[in-house]
Amino acid sequence: METAIISGKGGTGKSCIxxxxxxxxxxxxxxxxxxxxxxxxxxxxPANEEEQVYxxxxxxxxxxxxxxxxxxxxxxxxxxxxxSSNGKTIISPILCEGCKLCSxxxxxQAITMVDNDKSRMYSGIFRNxxxxxxxxxxxxxxxxxxxxxxxxxxxxxSKKYNLSTIIIxxxxxxxxxxxxxxxxxxxxxxxxxxTIPGLHDLKNAIEIAAKFNLKTYxxxxxxxxNNDVADQIETYCINSNIKVIGKIPFDNIFxxxxxxxxxxxxxxxxxxISKEINSIxxxxxxxxx
Amino acid sequence: MRxxxxxxIKIAIASGKGGTGKTLVxxxLFYALMRKKIRVALVxxxxxxxxxxxxxxxxxxxxxxxxxxxxxxxxxxxxFCSKCSKYCNYNxxxxxxxxxVIKVIDNLCHGCGACSVAxxxxxxxxxxxxxxxxxxxxxxxxxSIIEARLKVGVLSPVPVIxxxxxxxxxxxxxxxxxxxxxxxxxIQTVAGADYVILVTEPTPFGLSDLIQSVETLKTMNKKYxxxxxxxxxxxxxxxxxxxxxxxxxxxxxxxxxxIAEKYSKGEIVVKSRPELQAGLxxxxxSIIMDEDNYP
Numbered sequence: 001m002e003t004a005i006i007s008g009k010g011g012t013g014k015s016c017i018x019x020x021x022x023x024x025x026x027x028x029x030x031x032x033x034x035x036x037x038x039x040x041x042x043x044x045x046p047a048n049e050e051e052q053v054y055x056x057x058x059x060x061x062x063x064x065x066x067x068x069x070x071x072x073x074x075x076x077x078x079x080x081x082x083x084s085s086n087g088k089t090i091i092s093p094i095l096c097e098g099c100k101l102c103s104x105x106x107x108x109q110a111i112t113m114v115d116n117d118k119s120r121m122y123s124g125i126f127r128n129x130x131x132x133x134x135x136x137x138x139x140x141x142x143x144x145x146x147x148x149x150x151x152x153x154x155x156x157x158s159k160k161y162n163l164s165t166i167i168i169x170x171x172x173x174x175x176x177x178x179x180x181x182x183x184x185x186x187x188x189x190x191x192x193x194x195t196i197p198g199l200h201d202l203k204n205a206i207e208i209a210a211k212f213n214l215k216t217y218x219x220x221x222x223x224x225x226n227n228d229v230a231d232q233i234e235t236y237c238i239n240s241n242i243k244v245i246g247k248i249p250f251d252n253i254f255x256x257x258x259x260x261x262x263x264x265x266x267x268x269x270x271x272x273i274s275k276e277i278n279s280i281x282x283x284x285x286x287x288x289x
Numbered sequence: 290m291r292x293x294x295x296x297x298i299k300i301a302i303a304s305g306k307g308g309t310g311k312t313l314v315x316x317x318l319f320y321a322l323m324r325k326k327i328r329v330a331l332v333x334x335x336x337x338x339x340x341x342x343x344x345x346x347x348x349x350x351x352x353x354x355x356x357x358x359x360x361x362x363x364x365x366x367x368x369f370c371s372k373c374s375k376y377c378n379y380n381x382x383x384x385x386x387x388x389x390v391i392k393v394i395d396n397l398c399h400g401c402g403a404c405s406v407a408x409x410x411x412x413x414x415x416x417x418x419x420x421x422x423x424x425x426x427x428x429x430x431x432x433s434i435i436e437a438r439l440k441v442g443v444l445s446p447v448p449v450i451x452x453x454x455x456x457x458x459x460x461x462x463x464x465x466x467x468x469x470x471x472x473x474x475x476i477q478t479v480a481g482a483d484y485v486i487l488v489t490e491p492t493p494f495g496l497s498d499l500i501q502s503v504e505t506l507k508t509m510n511k512k513y514x515x516x517x518x519x520x521x522x523x524x525x526x527x528x529x530x531x532x533x534x535x536x537x538x539x540x541x542x543x544x545x546x547x548i549a550e551k552y553s554k555g556e557i558v559v560k561s562r563p564e565l566q567a568g569l570x571x572x573x574x575s576i577i578m579d580e581d582n583y584p
Contacts, residue, residue, distance in 0.1 A: 009338050010469045011308005015494065036470035037305050037501065039494040058378065078358075078402055094480045094509070099401030100378045138505035141473040144444065172307040172469055173337035176444035195553035197312060197340035204338065207441045225546075226553035250546070255522045258492055 002166045002185040008201030010172035013221040014191045018169035019263040031154040032133035033147045034171040046131040048124035056140035058098040058113040066110035073102035144176035187215040194230035222250040246280035301482035303467035305498025310518035315466035316344040321569040328461030334478040335468040336437040336446035343555045347426030355452045356417040357400040366412035376407035421449035454481045471505045485513040491523040519544040539572035
């Protein structure tokens with residue numbers, strides 16, 4: 001069973017809630033798919049057993065001992081990545097999308113493709129089960145493919161160790177890494193906050209989940225920050241036929257727990273917040289039956 | 290209205306972690322400069338979750354679709370030789386020659402044109418695919434807001450961000466509200482900036498993502514400084530890191546429920562918090578005074 005936690009807007013509390021879910025039982029696979037800003041390893045400090053290199057696409061590089069400055073590559077490049085400065089042909093690594101066309105058409109074979117190979121995927125043990133996470137090297141792209149790799153690994157681990165619950169902490173937004181995170185999961189939990197920007201982004205997140213026909217639940221975090229907007233969110237969800245599965249009040253306990261490298265469940269299991277998260281997780285599992 | 294003359298400069302507001310307050314800082318800096326009669330444009334580059342317009346009333350001046358070329362294969366001309374599929378570095382052309390099946394996966398295509406170059410039988414033509422929209426709003430003759438918006442279901446916001454930054458041009462002060470993270474959408478936004486403000490929060494997650502952003506900006510040779518949001522919560526690790534790296538901290542925005550409430554309603558905070566207005570203006574002044582911050 002794969003449960004993906006996403007948010008549309010960043011900073012709604014998605015990772016803290018995913019982490020709390022993961023500490024409600026002893027036998028989970030936790031997959032941190034926010035590969036661009038992976039954070040859960042900070043809380044759980046997993047003992048890594050495996051490290052895998054992830055090739056995040058390629059980049060074109062010119063060998064100046066061969067280049068004759070014919071600039072044919074400039075004509076072919078559609079990403080405006082190749083320019084000419086002081087009689088020298090230059091490829092911008094920022095604009096290059098790694099399509100390899102320049103390397104193919106260069107009449108003197110002066111352009112080669114170099115792998116972006118600094119990103120990694122890790123797999124190991126943490127205190128409540130197994131954990132898989134990806135870390136995209138700064139500035140590297142194709143995070144969606146790294147997300148797929150993390151999910152694939154999480155599924156293997158789940159089979160191998162007979163851990164049926166996979167919890168996926170997803171990235172913010174609605175683009176490629178999010179689509180890779182939710183494609184084919186059993187359910188999506190969207191964590192939102194009662195702000196006008198939060199409501200905006202929630203609508204997009206619901207739309208993207210609907211595109212993939214996924215069972216979707218919503219959690220309103222910090223709901224008492226703005227009761228009016230929280231009501232608007234509830235109305236919107238009712239009209240879209242989506243269940244608001246929990247409302248968590250604004251509380252500094254998430255930060256306190258995080259600073260101590262614990263989830264709220266571990267930090268204060270008897271707190272109001274912990275009880276609410278516990279009942280949310282139970283009802284998610286209940287609705288599945 | 291008379292304007293204050295200022296050299297052209299592009300300032301990106303970014304953060305590794307989501308939800309640290311990029312939009313709060315971008316919209317309030319924009320408003321603070323507008324009050325000072327400075328010609329300013331705000332570009333909402335967070336194309337996956339554009340929210341800046343929530344905070345302003347503006348009327349739409351113009352908008353256009355951002356498109357990309359994707360191949361269309363004429364199966365009558367195609368010989369199923371597979372050359373186009375081999376040329377495609379994104380695995381966007383799916384082909385089974387014995388069964389005479391060929392399919393373009395539009396979402397994987399980057400529109401590079403390699404397949405057209407590859408085809409020896411003139412079987413590849415191209416069509417336009419909409420990726421998103423750039424809209425320009427104006428509230429007075431001095432200011433404009435440009436919004437990049439990714440179409441739901443499209444994978445990469447990069448071309449939409451590029452188009453929005455281009456649309457802003459070079460005219461006065463330009464604030465780029467960046468998407469979170471440090472991958473391609475972030476790179477594309479800060480690549481066009483003369484100076485980057487990183488907004489962080491004093492928590493372990495905030496610090497981890499801040500370090501990742503700083504490392505990225507170092508490789509890009511960008512100049513940067515920091516605003517700490519929700520100061521007072523969490524731990525002192527962020528401060529120790531910033532001190533060690535000698536990164537300037539311009540403003541500390543206190544952890545304050547009333548600020549969060551104003552933001553939640555789509556209100557501009559500097560209207561009621563003069564100390565934040567003053568802080569933003571003094572940050573802006575120190576950035577523009579430094580000659581090294583210009584291209």
